[in-house]
Amino acid sequence: MDSTSKTITATAISLPIALLLLPLVVLIGAEPATSCATPLAAGAAVSGSTGQTVAGLSESQLRLARDGVAIGKQRGLGKSVIIAELAAAATESSFRNLANPSVPESLTYSNDGLGTNHDSVGPHQMRASVWGSVGIATLMNPTYQINWFYDRAQELGSAAEAMSPAELAQEIERSAPNAYAGQLELARQLYGVFADIEVGTTSRTQAATSAHGCGSGSGTPLSAAEASEFGRAVIEYAARWIGTPYVWGGGDTSGPTSGGFDCSGLTLYAVYHASGGQIRLPHYTQAQQDHPTAQVIPFAQRAPGDLIFFTTPGDGDSHHVGVYYGRDEQARDLLLHAPQTGQTVTITPLSAWEGERMDVRRYASTPPGGARA
Template sequence: MLVVLIGADTSSSCAAALSGTGVQGAPGASIDGLSEAQLQLARNGVAIGIQRGEPEQVILAELVAQATESTLRNLANPAVPESLRYSNDGIGHDGDSVGPHQLRVSVWGSVGIATLMNPIYQINWFYDRADMITGRDRMSPADLAQAVEVAAVNAYAGQLTLARGLYAQFAHLAPGSMPAAQAGQPASGCGTNGSGAPLSAGAGGFGAAIIAAAQKWIGTPYVWGGGDQNGPTGGGFDCSGLTLYALYQASGGRIRLAHYTQAQQDDPAAQVILFEQRQPGDLIFFTSPGQSSSHHVVIYYGRNENGQDLVLHAPQSGQSVIVAPLWAGDRLDVRRFSLPAEPASAEGKQL
């Protein structure tokens, strides 16, 4: 459950709206448990609603829908491989649903995956649908969210406390602080902040999905033997527990790795890659001099602005999952996994 802690904030501009928020103990308002990316999606839910002149109850409905459908995340989906080519906040597995409102590609995909992966489009989609519902202003936020999303179960009331806190945080946004909407274009709120943008050619779609699955656990403690395909066990992950989780989640359950570094390195699906051909999402295995079995595995994260190689991994006891510079000293072996061709079968909500 997400706990909401709201402080006073009278910011009126998009630029200042996130100032002092988050979970790092910064002064000012905070919403415990939400990342900056989640706050940005919530801010746009409020900002676009204000820009469109929507009443408070309708904006609350949009917020509870986002929180329930995706936990305020712009989700890609391995069942829709094209979605993995766009920046996202994580991986979902609900049928062929993508984005913060979990729109089904088979139903709403005529606009193209690039549009569906744009959270600004999905927020406007919700308001467009809400505006078509007779008597919407007399409906509770949860019932309006249900009327728009048409989920199998109306679970939206459970996020109303969070939605009210988010609305209070961002309700002071002034429409004049937002980019002006172009003729015929939807309201843009405070902008996308990069979410939903095409990934660079250097970051393959499946590699990006592997990184997205693992990086949401940054800060989780290292626990020897910890982690399985569903998440942390015993309170955390070890190195191979994190990688088996990331590949299982990114592949929609189609890649199941052993919980042992050398077994992962030797997996029949692993492609041997020269170190100089490494790409984000590749696994790098560390073998000590004179040894025949690897003792550690990391996910290659890419390079920083200084050209330094970065890796995402669960380091050792007393530390937590982290992105850190790649180090030397051991033999490094690179392996690449590809998304299996067969789509995973799953059932999603009916829209």
């Protein structure tokens, strides 16, 4: 999120940002959702006081949309302003609290996926370089970002209520022209679903932290096992080359060679720089897998920044390697890697290698025994 201008871009990992791709169904006659305690089942139909039902959104997406309505109502804001917030969050992040490899610290907080739009994080894609003075813990808090939007709306005074929701979202987010109109129907449906929610109220002049909504459950610190500093660094160094061509034999510790990377060239670069130059892996998958700095990790204990090696059944040596990138909002495992000739460094669901043996390795700046690589 830029305070002056920003172009809406899809994330490099091709996650389903556009909610237009999600099925939306309007039904009649379901029971209303009346409180924060009402369960929100993933993929289920959720109906509100207007009789509208939205299907196809995950539980975490619905929680963020519900918080947008609940916080707006707590602050005493009008329907048009709340719909503007919903349209903005739908467009910016598809109601996801996104971390960003360009802001490594954001990876240490629970999130709903990863984005690569500059240094933008969170449901409103606020840029860390612009709004980061509050600290990344605050910036990764969805409640803070929702209140941030409403703070900007209140600063506009009566002008905010006079604007259409799309105009207000544009005035606050400063994005591409008419960027938010495409999500207005979804925003109106979601407002209808949660319009009857029972929440306490706060004064319009109270601090934003007074309005907590229902609590999205996202943005809390992850444990060290879930997001190590070294693992975040491996992801950061590999992710900066997303879009770079695959070149067989390409890549060394300085970056692309002959115009690109192959799979082991990308991983040796990322591990070398994440370790501050202490670990120099060979340019061959099996040799990287067997390197003395590599710790054998059970697949069930994989964590972002680990390397995953792939071996075809019946073969002795691995033929491919990539960086484990974590999971998307659909709980799919993702791999950051250099695929093959004609493709570029990208992120792919791990299911693409179903049927192959997957070996996980974790590297440390100080190898076992204390010897340097």
